[in-house]
Amino acid sequence: MDVKTWTYIIVGLSFALYIGIAIWSRAGSTKEFYVAGGGVSPLANGMATAADWMSAASFISMAGLISFMGYDGAVYLMGWTGGYVLLALLLAPYLRKFGKYTVPDFIGDRYYSNTARTVAVICALIVSFTYVAGQMRGVGVVFSRFLEVSIEMGVVIGMIIVLFYAVLGGMKGITYTQVAQYCVLIFAYMVPAIFISIALTGNAIPQLGFGGVLNDGSGMYLLDKLDGLNQDLGFAAYTDGTKSMVDVFAITFALMVGTAGLPHVIVRFFTVPKVKDARVSAGYALLFIAILYTTAPAVAAFARTNMINTVSNKEYTQMPEWFKKWETTKLIKFEDKNGDGKIQYVKDKDANELTVDNDIMVLANPEIANLPNWVIALVAAGGLAAALSTAAGLLLVISTSVSRDLIKMQWNPNVSEKNELLYARLAAAVAVIVAGYFGINPPGFVAAVVALAFGLAAASFFPAIIMGIFSKRMNMQGAVAGMIVGISLMIFYMLKFKFGIFDGGKDAVDALKDGWWFGISPEGFGTVAMLANFAVALVVSYMTPPPPQSVQEIVENIRIPRGSGEAHAH
Amino acid sequence: MSNHNLQNYWKKNLQYLVILLAVWFLSSYGAGILFTDALNSIKIGGFKLGFWFAQQGSIYVFIIIIFIYVALMNKLDKEFDVDEK
Numbered sequence: 048m049d050v051k052t053w054t055y056i057i058v059g060l061s062f063a064l065y066i067g068i069a070i071w072s073r074a075g076s077t078k079e080f081y082v083a084g085g086g087v088s089p090l091a092n093g094m095a096t097a098a099d100w101m102s103a104a105s106f107i108s109m110a111g112l113i114s115f116m117g118y119d120g121a122v123y124l125m126g127w128t129g130g131y132v133l134l135a136l137l138l139a140p141y142l143r144k145f146g147k148y149t150v151p152d153f154i155g156d157r158y159y160s161n162t163a164r165t166v167a168v169i170c171a172l173i174v175s176f177t178y179v180a181g182q183m184r185g186v187g188v189v190f191s192r193f194l195e196v197s198i199e200m201g202v203v204i205g206m207i208i209v210l211f212y213a214v215l216g217g218m219k220g221i222t223y224t225q226v227a228q229y230c231v232l233i234f235a236y237m238v239p240a241i242f243i244s245i246a247l248t249g250n251a252i253p254q255l256g257f258g259g260v261l262n263d264g265s266g267m268y269l270l271d272k273l274d275g276l277n278q279d280l281g282f283a284a285y286t287d288g289t290k291s292m293v294d295v296f297a298i299t300f301a302l303m304v305g306t307a308g309l310p311h312v313i314v315r316f317f318t319v320p321k322v323k324d325a326r327v328s329a330g331y332a333l334l335f336i337a338i339l340y341t342t343a344p345a346v347a348a349f350a351r352t353n354m355i356n357t358v359s360n361k362e363y364t365q366m367p368e369w370f371k372k373w374e375t376t377k378l379i380k381f382e383d384k385n386g387d388g389k390i391q392y393v394k395d396k397d398a399n400e401l402t403v404d405n406d407i408m409v410l411a412n413p414e415i416a417n418l419p420n421w422v423i424a425l426v427a428a429g430g431l432a433a434a435l436s437t438a439a440g441l442l443l444v445i446s447t448s449v450s451r452d453l454i455k456m457q458w459n460p461n462v463s464e465k466n467e468l469l470y471a472r473l474a475a476a477v478a479v480i481v482a483g484y485f486g487i488n489p490p491g492f493v494a495a496v497v498a499l500a501f502g503l504a505a506a507s508f509f510p511a512i513i514m515g516i517f518s519k520r521m522n523m524q525g526a527v528a529g530m531i532v533g534i535s536l537m538i539f540y541m542l543k544f545k546f547g548i549f550d551g552g553k554d555a556v557d558a559l560k561d562g563w564w565f566g567i568s569p570e571g572f573g574t575v576a577m578l579a580n581f582a583v584a585l586v587v588s589y590m591t592p593p594p595p596q597s598v599q600e601i602v603e604n605i606r607i608p609r610g611s612g613e614a615h616a617h
Numbered sequence: 618m619s620n621h622n623l624q625n626y627w628k629k630n631l632q633y634l635v636i637l638l639a640v641w642f643l644s645s646y647g648a649g650i651l652f653t654d655a656l657n658s659i660k661i662g663g664f665k666l667g668f669w670f671a672q673q674g675s676i677y678v679f680i681i682i683i684f685i686y687v688a689l690m691n692k693l694d695k696e697f698d699v700d701e702k
Contacts, residue, residue, distance in 0.1 A: 121671035125645045128676045132641050135683045258663035268663030286668040321701045330683035344672040607699040
C-alpha cells in the first residue's frame with residue numbers, strides 16, 4: 048500500500064478513537080468541565096500532561112532545531128524538562144491544596160483583589176492565544192503534507208475535531224483523549240528513531256546509539272565523526288555550539304521558569320484527587336516527556352550525520368527521491384552557485400548552496416532512512432496527536448478564563464451552574480474559531496511569539512505564585528506591581544530586540560544584537576524580567592501594609608496536605 | 618496540629634527543597650553549562666561528559682529528584698500526621 052492509503056487508515060483510526068473517548072467521557076458539571084471532577088489518577092494525569100505539554104513544536108521541530116544547533120540545542124532539552132522539578136517541588140502540591148480551578152483563581156484569592164485577578168486573566172489569555180495559533184498551523188501543515196489537501200482545509204479539519212471533544216468533554220474529555228494521544232505520539236516518535244539507531248550504530252536504544260560506534264566499519268564514535276563533518280564544512284563542532292554561556296544560561300532558565308508558570312500546565316495539577324498525587328503526577332509527567340526529550344537529541348545527531356553524508360559534495364542529479372519530494376514543498380532549496388552540478392553545504396553564506404528547513408528533519412527521517420510506508424503514516428498521526436492535544440489543553444484554559452474568571456467571578460456571580468457550563472462551551476467554540484483563523488492567516492510573528500510566551504509566563508505568573516506560597520508577608524500591592532513591571536519589561540524588550548519596533552522594523556534586528564542587555568537574547572530575557580518582578584514585589588510589599596489575617600491563614604493552610612478534599616467549588 | 622509542629626514540618630520541607638534544588642542546579646546549570654568545557658575533557662563511550670549532561674544526564678537527574686522528593690514528603694507527612702486520609 049502507498050503512503051497515502053496508510054495515512055488515511057492510521058490517522059482515521061486514531062481520530063475515531065479520540066472521538067469515541069470524547070463521547071464516553073463528556074462533562075456533566077462545571078467541575079467535570081474545569082478539572083475533570085478532580086478524580087484523575089496520577090498516572091493518567093501524568094500521561095495527559097505529557098501530551099498536553101508536547102506540542103507540534105516538540106514533535107516536529109525540536110529535533111531538527113537541535114540538529115542545526117548542536118550543543119546549543121540543550122537550552123530546549125533542559126529548559127523544557129527542568130521546569131517540572133520546579134512544578135513538583137514548589138507549585139503543584141500547594142496549588143492542589145488550595146483547590147480551585149484556575150491560576151487567576153489563586154492569584155485573585157491569595158492577593159484578595161479583582162485587580163490582581165484581572166491582570167492574571169489577561170496574562171493567561173495572551174500566553175494561551177499565541178500558543179494555540181501556532182498549534183493550529185502545525186495541524187494544517189501535517190494534514191496538507193500527508194493527506195494532500197490545502198493547509199486551509201487541514202486547519203478546518205483540525206478545528207472540527209478539537210471543537211468536538213473540547214466543547215463536549217471539557218477537561219474530562221480532554222484528559223482521557225490526551226492519554227490516547229500520548230500513546231500514539233510516543234509510539235510514532237520511537238519507531239523511526241529505533242530503526243535509524245539500529246541502521247547507524249547497531250544499537251536499538253537511541254539514547255545509547257547516540258554515544259555509540261558507527262556501523263560503517265570505521266570504528267569511529269558517531270559524535271566524533273559528526274564533530275569532524277561539521278568542522279570540515281566550516282560549522283562549529285557539533286558538541287561545542289556557538290551561543291555565549293550567559294545567553295545559554297538565561298534562555299534555559301527562562302524556559303524552565305516559564306514552563307512552571309504556564310497556565311495550561313499548572314491547571315493539570317488541579318485534576319488529581321490528593322496533594323500527594325499532585326507531586327507524583329509531576330514526576331510521571333516528566334518521565335513520559337523525557338522518553339521523547341532524551342530521544343530527540345539522538346535523532347538530531349543521526350539526522351545530521353545522514354544528511355551531510357547524503358548531500359555534501361554529491362551530484363545534484365544523483366539525489367534520492369525524498370530530496371526531490373521535499374524540494375517541491377520548498378522546505379529544501381538548492382541553488383547551484385558555482386555551476387559544478389554538486390551540492391556544497393557549508394557555513395560560509397556566499398558559498399553555501401543548500402537551505403534545509405528545521406521542520407523536515409523528523410517528518411522526512413523515515414524516508415531518508417528508507418523505512419516502510421506505514422512508519423511514515425504513523426509519524427503523520429503522531430504529529431497530529433501532538434498538535435491536537437496541546438491545542439485542546441490551551442482552548443480549555445481560554446474558555447475557563449472567560450466563563451469562570453471573568454463571568455462567574457466578576458460580572459455575574461449568581462450565574463447558574465448550567466449557564467456557566469454553557470458559557471464555558473461557547474467560549475471554547477469561539478476560541479477554536481479564532482485560533483483556526485490565525486492558523487489559516489498566520490500573522491508573521493506567531494512562531495517568534497510562541498517562544499517568547501515562556502518569557503511572558505516567567506516574568507508574570509511565576510514570581511506571584513511562588514511568593515504567594517512561600518511568603519506570608521507578600522501583599523496585593525507588591526504582587527500586582529511585580530507582575531506589571533515584569534510583563535511590561537518583557538514586552539518592551541521583545542518589541543525592541545525581536546521586532547525592532549523602535550529602530551525601523553524587523554530588518555534592524557540583526558544590527559541591534561550588540562545592544563542586548565548583559566548579552567542576553569530576547570528568548571532569555573524572561574530571566575531578567577522575572578528577577579525584576581521579584582525585586583519590585585519585595586520592595587513594594589515592605590513599604591505597604593501586610594495582607595489581612597485571613598489571607599495569612601490561607602497560606603498556612605496550603606502548606607500542609609491534610610484536608611485537601613476534592614477540587615471544590617466555593 | 619500545634620503551631621510549633623507546623624513550623625517544624627515546614628522547616629524540614631524547606632531543607633529538602635534547598636538540597637534538591639541545589640542538585641537540580643548543579644546537574645543542569647553546573648555540569649551542563651558552567652563547567653561543560655572542563656567536563657568535556659572526560660569521555661564516557663562516545664560522549665563528552667559535559668555534552669552528555671547538557672543533552673541527556675540532566676533530564677535523568679530531574680526525574681530522580683522528583684521521585685526522591687515524593688518519597689521524602691510522603692514520609693514527612695506521616696511523621697507529622699498531616700497526610701491525607
